[in-house]
Amino acid sequence: MSTALAAAAPAVSGPHLAYVSRSAHFEIIANVDPHISLRMLNYFAQRDLVPSVFRSRRVREKLEMRVVVPGLSEHDASVIADKMRGQFAVAAVTLEMVVGA
Numbered sequence: 001m002s003t004a005l006a007a008a009a010p011a012v013s014g015p016h017l018a019y020v021s022r023s024a025h026f027e028i029i030a031n032v033d034p035h036i037s038l039r040m041l042n043y044f045a046q047r048d049l050v051p052s053v054f055r056s057r058r059v060r061e062k063l064e065m066r067v068v069v070p071g072l073s074e075h076d077a078s079v080i081a082d083k084m085r086g087q088f089a090v091a092a093v094t095l096e097m098v099v100g101a
Contacts, residue, residue, distance in 0.1 A: 021070070023052070024077035025096040028065040031089040032058060039087055040065060043080045062091065 030036045037056050044051055044067070053068035069077070074097050081095040 022072075022097060022099045023068055023070040024072040024074075024080075025098055026065075026067040026069075026077075026081060026084070027092075027094045027096075028063075028067070028084060028090060029092045030063045030065065030087070031091065032061055032063055033089040036063060036087070036089045037065065040067065040084060043083055044069060047076070047080075 026040075028040055030040075037054075041051070041054065049069055049072065051067045051069045053066060055066045057064050072080075077095055077097065081093050084090055084093045
């Protein structure tokens with residue numbers, strides 16, 4: 001009986017995966033600088049993207065930022081993260097791709 005059910009189930013192919021909800025989650029740690037938040041957001045503005053979440057908080061002499069951008073491909077998110085890491089005030093950038101959230 002399970003064989004018949006497996007045969008009746010439609011196969012999932014590549015094009016259908018384009019509709020899966022995914023988002024890029026960036027965690028950024030930077031030195032306190034009055035312009036660093038704008039520099040980080042500018043990477044998304046250049047691509048005409050608006051993050052769904054942007055949070056920034058100061059912890060002693062560091063800024064901790066979190067940016068979530070829905071619908072961003074893993075390749076594009078990786079390129080943006082690498083550019084962020086190149087900023088002089090940025091200490092660390094981590095990127096997590098979340099599917100279905």
